[in-house]
Amino acid sequence: MDMKIGDPGTRSRRLQEKHAKIPTLADYRAMQRKNKQNGDMREKEFARRDDLEAVVTMWARALGILALVSATRGNRRIELESETTTPPSTPDDAWCGRKDPRS
Known part of the structure; x- marks a missing residue:
């Protein structure tokens, strides 16, 4: 008997033949x-992800340190919200006798 694609029971027969081996x-x-x-491919992918995460973490730390260094000058903290800052009224307040860095 010839089996056709749309014949009922074809799938179950194919599964029986497949699992009979x-x-x-x-x-x-x-x-x-x-x-x-x-498994080797999965391990390589995990290693790649770990390397990428390490690089991103390193850059984030570096940028955070640069932001911290640029945001603090001496002991005086510069407000990040305002683009410009005004010098203190007396030179001894925060500049410690140094010249105004903007001049």
């Missing part, structure tokens, strides 16, 4: 090789 040692070894390759 007893795996041999070669099949088992091929499956192990495939799983090992997939």
